[in-house]
Amino acid sequence: MDFISTLRRKNSLRKAVKDLDSAQLEKVVSDLFDILEHAKAIEAYKEYEEQARIAAIHDIQRKMIEAGLSLKDFADLNESNSHPKVKPKYRLIGSDGKPNEWSGRGRKPVVFRDYEERGGNIEDLKII
Known part of the structure; x- marks a missing residue:
């Protein structure tokens, strides 16, 4: 039994x-009482924190x-503070017929790297 x-x-x-013996039992009871008081204090503090959180929300x-x-x-404020989206500088129509766009910033997308590896010039894809 556990x-x-x-x-x-x-x-x-x-x-x-x-x-x-009774002295040892009193020690066990005393230790358990201390543990109980500590657990009650933790529960009371958690309840106090929750009540403070709810009061702050209501305030x-x-x-x-x-x-x-x-x-x-x-939400509107957060949207207005975000960085504006960079317009695409290059457009490549993929084999599936869907346009792939890239601003020219960051890593070059695979479709654009493949295009260059096949001998294409990235400047030919520039959006005017």
């Missing part, structure tokens, strides 16, 4: 500690309502 099962069953626990919601803001306003 240790946790023994602790959870009074009769199993009684059998496990039958050879201990922010109240301030947003007072200011006439919504979550959409923040």
Whole structure:
């Protein structure tokens, strides 16, 4: 039987500690009480943190309502702060008929490298 099962069953626990004298049993009880108090303190702190988090959320919601803001306003703000998309500089129509575009920045896409390896000039693909 594992240790946790023994602790959870009074009769199993009684059998496990039958050879201990009262002083040793008091030490076990004292240690278990200390562990219990520590576990209660941790649970209380977690509950306090959760309540503080919920209070902060409600406070922010109240301030947003007072200011006439919504979550959409923040999403719009994030979109406007992002880097503008770089326009493609080169276009190559693949064998599947789909256009492949590249801005000329970063690693050259495989389709453009293959085109050059077959003797093509990348400047011929420039978008005017």
